[in-house]
Amino acid sequence: MNAPLKTSTALTDVTLVEAADMVARGETTSVALTAAAIEAFKSKDAKVNALIWMDEQNALETAEALDRMRKAGRITGPLHGVPLAHKDMYYQAGKPCTCGSAIRKDFRPAYTATVIDRLHGAGSITLGGLNMAEFAQNPSGHNRHFGHCHNPWSLDYCTGGSSSGSGAAVAARFIYGALGSDTGGSIRLPASICGVTGIKGTQTRVSRYGVMPLSFSADNVGPLARTARDCARILSVIAGADPMDPTAATEPVPDYESLLDGDVRGLRIGVPTNYFFDNVDPEVGAAFEAAMAVLQARGAEIVPVTIPHMDAVVAYGSIVSRCEGATIHAQWMRERPDDYAVHLNARLYGSYSIPAVYYVEALARRGAILKAVASDVFGACDVFATPTLRYKVPTLLETDIDAGTEGAIEKFNAISINTRPINYLGLPSVSVPCGFDSNGVPIGFQIQGRPFAEGRVLKVAEAYQRDTDWHARKPAV
Template identity: 65%
Template sequence: MDMLPPAARDLPGDAAADALANLTLVEAAEAVARGDTTAVALTEACLSRIRRFEPVVNATTWIEPEQALEAAAAADRAQAAGAPLGPLHGVPMAHKDMYYRAGKLSTCGSAIRGDFRPTYTATVLERLDAAGALTLGALNMAEFAQNPTGHNRHFGDCRNPWDTARITGGSSSGSGAAVAARFSFMALGSDTGGSIRLPASACGVVGLKPTQTRVSRHGVMPLSFSCDNVGPLTRTVRDCARVMTVLAGHDPKDPTSAREPVPDYEAALNGDLRGTRIGVPETWFLEGVDAAVMAAFEASLEVLRARGATVTRITLPVMDEVAAYSAVVSRCEGSAIHAQWMRDHPGDYAVHLSGRMFPGYAIPATYYVEALRRRGPVLRAFAGEVFAAVDLLASPTIPGALPTRAETNIDGGDVDNIRRFGLVSWNTRPLNYLGLPSISVPCGFDGNNAPVGLQISGRPFAEARVMQAGDAYQRDTDWHARMPPLG
């Protein structure tokens, strides 16, 4: 079936580029495989969007147009010669500027690494290369991946394509904005406290935090050894599933990566939720939810019910322990990673980042060890009670209406701003300490016409079931197909 928009080949200039850039990743890959379009055309479409709208969005750190077009031309020659094609062949992408590629700039959103060029390449980038994906460049991010809003004093705040006054979510701010603005068909992000799911929610795209250890972290800037996750931001859940089939699996270069078998995630997307039990937490996740966000969330539950799921209200155990231990682990590990730089270059950090890390040096080692030691028992207590009753958990991704960048600028110490800043990641942080897979899927708009996300989470290594539910939801809704009003 021809997935190209009607008469796309006959549209003039920018309109033709926009039609191609608006394809989903799966549609783009299959269009190249069929010969309906080319890798060069897809790359030119993305570069056209970047050229026109990057001054508005500020989603990129660097882009290499000539190299990207050369790689695209090579991909087209391979396709024409009948070479075997990977599942992402000819699809252009850009990624958060903390994924190392040998010889390429990787700033990590910071001044300290403003000219850092690694000598080795991240495993996930090598796997994307092997699947035929193309690289456009690197994307803006929060400094050292350490805020949930997307503020960055070194490279400028990334701006939300739906409303440039509002936050993009962070720390994978450029990844969320680039996918929403159709600069890239997919973007890798990282998630230590919500940094994939938050920009996905804020920018109206899909973002998956896999199970802890499901995807290799070799060649990725660390933030918190115990809570970091690698995952994709895409337009659709099916796009996400295709990418995860490429990324997931054990990596000898990352001894922490799981040896759990990798299923065909895309094949699991059958739209059937009959027998699936979805729990709505009455504690923590619905505290202080904005009225418009709650309305969008409740409407999304009705869609899941119509697909065959049963929805029940549940009370979550051990949430106080999860919150306390999560804060200790992330503070201590982040502070340890940055200890030498904090001694040598304290003035090169944003105020809010210094304010986060300095307290980490005052946390007793016994607290940190306790937080690590208790992680397994807390997960067993949580999973044993919750997943005996339900298969999945559902909640809003961001509980409040999406705030502005000004309302969440905490460098000045404004108390209300600090409160709003903390609320952004309230619903995402617990899932990182627990290590559970969690996806954010667009499910509507709040009272400010900013996107709202539906968060679906599951037991360890249940990515397939989490994505099955997200895909089923997208079959009956079109929030993911809406395009920000740029231009």
Template identity: 40%
Template structure:
């Protein structure tokens, strides 16, 4: 099978299958062979489901031949992050402690993909327990960025980002507690959507921080993200944070006209201490939207000054509560970086945590006020570029800055507020992708995706693709 087919988007691949130009079995077999051949170099997969995936593909072909097409992703092969449970199959969380864990149930999001007819090819590498942003795993090894294998792919969903960018998966699911969908999507040149908190049920996803966790798509383009969200969105009573609100028609919301859009820009936080070229590329896309009919309005969110402390106080406290017993009984089985963070989380007092929730409420209120005057807020996704694997710092205009603090600085606020946030490619900086972030109103993923599709239609990447897999 021509390798060019693997470069297709998920919805393009689905259309070819449904037209009979290729079978799901043929496409799945080709993708698996490609993924196996690259995995030593990229290290995106921790496990493959070759036989099960081909059986799912055969079933998809039979259903499609009978005229029973479940949707645009029916028969399309893809891997998923290894903290999403699949019934009677191992889910490791990229950890030693859960290295042999087997769930009795599929995650809600996995059920959504299966109901959409997706073929699941395997489980994708991640930062241990999803608490990290470089995906340098002590248990499964580092994931390599397909744009430059010496660079980190971002995390914690780094395997998902690297797999999609190198055509080892047509699309994927990631999870996001402080940016873990958007960070690797930005670093790997992808579209990544963190939906509104409660839009996608989290039953069957191993938690990092209960009140901050999200599940969402990581894709080659906005249309794929819309189709993926359509498949996984919806209420599930088994998740106490799931919200029973109508699911939109996300694919129908996409468009190319910016006429009448009002774009919010928050200068004091989102454009402070940013890589010069990243800022230039993001502002260029804002200018492009204006040239196509959008208006820009400055917004102010003063409480963002407290967002970094609030995010860490919340996430570390909740994560440490989840892992408390293992910290007591199996501390040496954690990776060093994860153990340090979980131990740090135990130092926060109840007063610290509750004060963080008060700050969080203020941040939410100010975002709601700002978004009452604009359609979306646009910002850089990351203020710095991906560093070399093993580095704890990133370069900010010639100065070393802490990597974790920098990578989550612009993404964390949308976890605190629960607002939908999308990253789309905005261009290249030194041969590496730069992401632009679109933040919207609660449960208004349609507008966020529409703005993303408008930006994408201008082809900011100029057709560039990651060298590995290209």
């Protein structure tokens, strides 16, 4: 193998779309991008702890092959030559896949997730596996087995979970983009808390074949990246029907990036009058209002809306995710309960006491509630927006429930209070950075659309990013 080109760490500052386009135009090479990402992880990740494992040799060999193809006039797809790293729950044949757990620390799957195959088919390189909450089951980013992930803006603070390493690695400019997963906010929370962009699509929009499950009815696969345009490019690659996953929707997949024209004139953005702003922190509220003013200046109309049945949405969403998670882990909970972190063991164990009739009721009423939302909300607006978190980001210590920190349970649970309902409703949702709090930690807001309106929510997010630079700011880690 030839020695990698000398690189500048400044190369990691470009966005995913810029990186891919630079390779396509011959302005840089895949080897240079990959070497820059490897150097960034090696030189800076000791503080952040975003990475669980790296496959350096294979990544560089793949990059060299992709560079030879480009020189021969062959571009494999819209991600040609771009290195990515993913939450360590995506199966790749023969590669590690710890799922952030002690139970799977030595697991090497025999097959590869559909989304990874699609990303590779589009020309991307998988550099390694990123830190995450154990089995994707906490919103804070704590992990007793591989070490807590730290916020690159301020190391004492949460990254958000469960896609903690994905949010932190993209924010710290270690990597150009990363897959996360979202069952109760696990893409949008680290996106908001780390100051990057993250989207979960409509329930079933993206195949889940070869992805560690948490909740059959609420799991979503999606990207975290610097910009809405970056996310649109990745989502166009990974979305769509999959014969290996019968739950994957057959709805046609548009070229999301082509829809990003900045034009939101006449678009109605709903702002909920109930639930999502209860006891909102004044700094978060002010950042949200400023974001709405930016969109209003672009021609959008801000309208009040009431989200129906929120009490039921919150209760049913919790029942569904807890029951399904407990089912998936039932055998390990019988055989290896001590291998789980204390908080996860307690969550799973308590879920076995939920009556089956409650679970069936939560599933059965989901359709009727979504129909009411479609009528009452999307009859009055095109998308609706809320803060991603209601409160300023807490520290790792403040949310360490295993350590018994006073008040930790309340702060821990409050992190995902605005994101969890969206998973029960199954709506597409993108989180966008919109400021910083007085502790210097990012603030984000989320945009929701009707089912399969990913293009619309990305359009609004990208329009906002044309007039702001929160997404372009870089932590000093």
